[in-house]
Amino acid sequence: MFEVFKAYVLKHALISDDEFALIEAASRIKKLRKKQYLLQEGDVCRDHSFILSGLLRTYSVDDKGNEHIIRFATKDWWISDRESLLTGLPSKFNIDAIEDSTVLLWSAAQMEDLMDKLPGFSKMINGILNKSFITSQNRIHEAISSTAEEKYHNFITRYPDFALRVPQSMIASYLGIAPETLSRLRGKKH
């Protein structure tokens, strides 16, 4: 399974076999069944996770019991609560598996160590962080400037795969609208 990760890294950086050996030695593998938590609200997030297979989501639950999905993540994506990871404080978010999944884990300390020892790896990780930030900015832009219909259209255009693998109520949650509203939008002619 580590091969999936290796193939991913080689798309972004030049890493030698010796370096991969270090990275692999510091990693753990974890299998998750559907609905299983990778991180639960109130716990401290201790690991960076890379998804080898499956589909996960990050979400919060409010006072009324409503779930709010911050993001979905699938093969070749990273997932964690960076805030909890950085501060060591309990997480506000849950991460769980929407489908049976497999992830690679590195503790914060291990990741820090790897990044100090392997500049190429560090540069890659920070490049990914930069792209993640850009994606976030664009999502914020969309959230404040688009109608619900536009948001939905953009979602299925940008993530056609998720649209097939995820129930519509979760898409509504991701977009910040009620599931009934999404159902109505879909019913309308364009």
Add this chain to the structure above:
Amino acid sequence: MFEVFKAYVLKHALISDDEFALIEAASRIKKLRKKQYLLQEGDVCRDHSFILSGLLRTYSVDDKGNEHIIRFATKDWWISDRESLLTGLPSKFNIDAIEDSTVLLWSAAQMEDLMDKLPGFSKMINGILNKSFITSQNRIHEAISSTAEEKYHNFITRYPDFALRVPQSMIASYLGIAPETLSRLRGKKH
């Protein structure tokens, strides 16, 4: 004016005087009058900017001429369009000065060079990027899970300074609501 930047950096990293000399040599200073653009939609963003004084905003303008403010930024904050900076493609956003401002600039190439040569500086910049990403995630969370009233309340709590220096119509734009809606929310008792 470079002293403002130096004081900021020393709060986050250990940088020697020699290193500061390098950083300063690569920088340019720019003064902006109120309403002056730092970046205009359609232009390529070429610089990382650090704000020495004043207040700026990043925003887009839609088909109907409505402005949507992605973020405000003031002294000791960085501002740029990271997407345009990374890709070299024209920016979707405008950045302009809400107050007379002064900024320090580094071109993308200069910044890259500095980060390669100065690991401590690089680590600091990436640490800031990490925090920016966390802030973005929290804003996304708020956008999809809070009412307009909660968003406004959070804004004035988190950024009391901006609430005083920025017209309410801009706050409304930042929150993604019509200025009339914000005016009504304010009119209501808490």
Add this chain to the structure above:
DNA sequence: TTGCTTTCTTAACAAATGTCATCGTCCTGG
């Protein structure tokens, strides 16, 4: 299969927000 759960749709109504227009105040540039 059968029964249970999940998912999605639809309807009726309430609440929130947007749009358009008007008005008064402040303030600032000429």
Add this chain to the structure above:
DNA sequence: CCAGGACGATGACATTTGTTAAGAAAGCAA
């Protein structure tokens, strides 16, 4: 100093969205 513009408040009305409830269709487990 004055006039025009920016800013904010408010009202009337339209539109969108949330809420509650009910039911149909599909999937899943015993």
